[in-house]
Amino acid sequence: MGVSRLDVFYRRLLLTKLFIGGWGKPEDLKRIFEFRKIIGDREKCRSLVPKDYPVYINKTEDHADCKIHDGFFISPLEHLVPGILPPEAVKARFQFIVPKRWQKDRPVCIHLAGTGDHYFWRRRTLMARPMVKEAGMASLLLENPYYGYRKPKDQLRSSLKNVSDLFVMGGALILESTVLLRWLEREGYWPLGMTGISMGGYMASLAVTNWPKPIPLIPCLSWSTASSVFTTADSFKMGPEFAKNVDSSEHLLVLSGDDRATVGLNSKAGGEAEAGRGLFIGGGLKGGSARVDQLLSSVNSSGMSLDTLPRSLLVNNTLLGKKMDFAKCYRPSLHRESISFMKGVMDECTHMANFSVPVDTSLIIVVQAKEDAYIPRTGVLSLQEIWPGCEVRYLNGGHISAYLFKQNVFRQAIYDTFDRFCLKYPNLH
Numbered sequence: 404m405g406v407s408r409l410d411v412f413y414r415r416l417l418l419t420k421l422f423i424g425g426w427g428k429p430e431d432l433k434r435i436f437e438f439r440k441i442i443g444d445r446e447k448c449r450s451l452v453p454k455d456y457p458v459y460i461n462k463t464e465d466h467a468d469c470k471i472h473d474g475f476f477i478s479p480l481e482h483l484v485p486g487i488l489p490p491e492a493v494k495a496r497f498q499f500i501v502p503k504r505w506q507k508d509r510p511v512c513i514h515l516a517g518t519g520d521h522y523f524w525r526r527r528t529l530m531a532r533p534m535v536k537e538a539g540m541a542s543l544l545l546e547n548p549y550y551g552y553r554k555p556k557d558q559l560r561s562s563l564k565n566v567s568d569l570f571v572m573g574g575a576l577i578l579e580s581t582v583l584l585r586w587l588e589r590e591g592y593w594p595l596g597m598t599g600i601s602m603g604g605y606m607a608s609l610a611v612t613n614w615p616k617p618i619p620l621i622p623c624l625s626w627s628t629a630s631s632v633f634t635t636a637d638s639f640k641m642g643p644e645f646a647k648n649v650d651s652s653e654h655l656l657v658l659s660g661d662d663r664a665t666v667g668l669n670s671k672a673g674g675e676a677e678a679g680r681g682l683f684i685g686g687g688l689k690g691g692s693a694r695v696d697q698l699l700s701s702v703n704s705s706g707m708s709l710d711t712l713p714r715s716l717l718v719n720n721t722l723l724g725k726k727m728d729f730a731k732c733y734r735p736s737l738h739r740e741s742i743s744f745m746k747g748v749m750d751e752c753t754h755m756a757n758f759s760v761p762v763d764t765s766l767i768i769v770v771q772a773k774e775d776a777y778i779p780r781t782g783v784l785s786l787q788e789i790w791p792g793c794e795v796r797y798l799n800g801g802h803i804s805a806y807l808f809k810q811n812v813f814r815q816a817i818y819d820t821f822d823r824f825c826l827k828y829p830n831l832h
Contacts, residue, residue, distance in 0.1 A: 427567025506539030517601035580610035767793035
């Protein structure tokens with residue numbers, strides 16, 4: 404199957420601008436790892452967000468076909484992991500587009516933002532307003548942390564400064580989606596569902612893993628882990644291979660300036676990982692909290708050297724915006740280890756296999772592009788493997804062309820999933 408050249412170009416362009424600040428603060432990474440163990444378990448999260456969590460509407464606009472409400476609330480992540488969010492992102496903002504005439508029931512779909520989707524115009528114009536017209540369906544558009552009004556002052560456009568920012572964004576959106584779903588329930592809306600395109604579809608999937616009831620989910624142009632976007636190694640392939648071949652005397656070398664810190668890798672711990680899973684998947688980082696402390700102490704907030712980042716972050720020998728002499732610095736053994744390290748950390752915090760399975764996977768319709776090269780899927784556990792019973796629909800073209808020209812396909816998948824929910828759970832409200 405071919406891949407879209409436009410996707411390849413766009414992906415390379417994006418990777419040169421991301422994570423120019425490095426991994427983020429080691430203490431923040433440690434808090435994120437610990438919180439991931441909680442947020443990944445739906446039962447542990449039942450009481451994290453109160454059912455009466457306060458949500459406010461501060462502006463309403465009247466249009467011919469709908470009303471548009473602007474609202475806000477304080478992100479629960481600020482209460483649960485204080486200070487992890489940048490100050491600008493603490494207030495979660497949303498826009499609620501409600502039809503003046505409902506065709507049937509009072510359905511609402513929450514749309515999470517894809518990469519570069521700041522504020523609300525794009526989702527409102529391409530998805531929400533057409534959905535009002537076509538199906539009498541309301542849409543709630545939540546603004547991502549680090550985007551739009553929630554963008555830190557020192558961040559350039561959509562380019563997250565630190566790897567940890569991506570993990571914080573995911574944790575915040577899971578909790579914030581729970582706030583909005585419970586608020587919509589209190590207000591009498593039904594049925595409720597979630598969708599998103601690209602990163603928005605991935606974040607919507609994360610949010611649904613945490614919801615304790617059956618719910619329609621329509622992730623478009625997304626997949627099971629964020630790591631495949633940022634590394635070129637086959638997901639869940641490099642980790643086990645590395646674990647088999649390394650002995651207990653080998654170490655991960657993490658270079659910080661002129662200092663070197665070693666982080667031990669125990670081959671037995673790696674070998675205990677389930678077949679098809681990476682070194683760090685399932686149950687957190689292997690080796691307990693002491694090893695987490697070791698690992699995080701070796702990561703400094705100013706970023707890693709060339710040897711400690713995967714080759715996929717190098718485009719034309721440019722590392723995170725800095726020109727490097729790749730021939731002088733590249734070492735194959737460290738390259739292999741660094742890919743495993745990068746993938747392990749990314750998968751620990753982002754892989755769907757580390758989160759609860761949605762309550763009813765038959766209410767999930769995944770929409771994929773056949774020639775998608777922006778989100779590599781080769782060697783990656785599919786959502787069908789992780790969520791047996793979900794449906795996957797394929798459309799022709801690549802990631803970018805599908806985003807630009809196939810919004811009607813995404814909307815139809817939303818309508819079909821909501822119809823399926825109403826047939827299966829007519830009394831669940």
